[in-house]
Amino acid sequence: MNKFDLLITCPRFKERDASAEVKYFLAELGDEEAVAEPIGMPGILACQTKIDPMEVIELLKGYIEDNLVYFQYTLRYIPIQVVVNSTIDNIVDAINELKNRIKNKDTFRITIEKRHTHIDRNELIKDAATVITNKVDLENPDKIILIEIVGDKTGISIIEQNDIISIPIEKREGDFEEEDFLPY
DSSP: OOOOSEEEEOOTTOHHHHHHHHHHHHHHTTOTTOEEEEOSSTTEEEEEOSSOHHHHHHHHHHHHHHHGGGOOSOOEEEEOSEEEESOHHHHHHHHHHHGGGSOTTOOEEEEEEEESOOOOHHHHHHHHHTTOOSOBOSSSOSEEEEEEEETTEEEEEEEOGGGSEEHHHHHHHSSOOGGGSOOO
């Protein structure tokens, strides 16, 4: 998939079940044409939706409140704002396009998830950090520059810490019994 709006993680070998789950939830949220498919790496799906990825996250947060027990196969929902070919120059250019999402007083952190790539993490961080002049805060940043490298494609977002949905954390923090969920 050359363009995706969300990366979704799931247990290995549960990609097909997770794909069906994602399509069902997105249909419930208003996109019956969403596509969620494995990308050839265990435990990862790429999803295209007509709904803005940040709006999907907000809608899912509300949906989870009443439907958490139905999240059986998906683990994390990660919004992606821009997709580029996986080169340092392309990634830095994309960050430059998105940097207006960071206000002057916001602190930031760069988080990189690398899968199936030889891009040097330190070189990427050094080059990406030159685009943003704000103060760095590794522990509690106002904004996170999220770089998700998945082979020859990279998804980039500038998000806040609560913009990634973690179903296991939601289940731990919820008021549920363990038997409410399917074991896998």
